[in-house]
Amino acid sequence: MxxxxxxxxxxxxxxKQPSGSALETxxxxxxxxxxxxxxxxxxxxxxxxxxxxxxxxAPVLTIDVSDPRRMRIEEEFKTLYRALERFADVARHMRxxxxxxxxxxxxxxxAAISHAVTSVRSNDADLIGRRFPFHTFERSKxxxxxxxxxxxxxxxERIVPLVREVDPRLDERLLEGLVVLxxxxxxxxxRPIVA
Numbered sequence: 001m002x003x004x005x006x007x008x009x010x011x012x013x014x015x016k017q018p019s020g021s022a023l024e025t026x027x028x029x030x031x032x033x034x035x036x037x038x039x040x041x042x043x044x045x046x047x048x049x050x051x052x053x054x055x056x057x058a059p060v061l062t063i064d065v066s067d068p069r070r071m072r073i074e075e076e077f078k079t080l081y082r083a084l085e086r087f088a089d090v091a092r093h094m095r096x097x098x099x100x101x102x103x104x105x106x107x108x109x110x111a112a113i114s115h116a117v118t119s120v121r122s123n124d125a126d127l128i129g130r131r132f133p134f135h136t137f138e139r140s141k142x143x144x145x146x147x148x149x150x151x152x153x154x155x156x157e158r159i160v161p162l163v164r165e166v167d168p169r170l171d172e173r174l175l176e177g178l179v180v181l182x183x184x185x186x187x188x189x190x191r192p193i194v195a
Contacts, residue, residue: 036146041120041145042120042121045149056170057105063166069162069165072162073163077105081109086151088118090145
């Protein structure tokens, strides 16, 4: 049964059967629109998440070790570390457990972010966002990868209110650089108005 959509061009067969296979190939499938590209995921981790985490860790390190707020925040940072490791596991092709992890909290999270960025950049940016051919009955690697990134972003957002209790000016630091005015006041506005 041949069915053609009204929007598809009508193939000219001249009485012959069309040649070629009805099976899809991965490289010719369209990109999935609901999954961002590898470059964006790498940028999000390397630039945005790293910057936010550095600003979140700084006030925590000034709290006394016996303070219960610090223990609660450190538990969330451990959850963030595990989420970053999970993201790196989903992203990489081969298993390699030989990377060095520092002992301090800031170094540990920074190393996990670097490892996750390296793992995600090792993928082929052209193929990772395409859906698998239907006849392979496999899921694309991009969907679990994006889901792991969303978990990382969710954990970072859960840490923000905890650190805000310790540092009330946290939002100011998190939002700095969002708007940059090159010339906030025009020189003409500084001169007195003469009637």
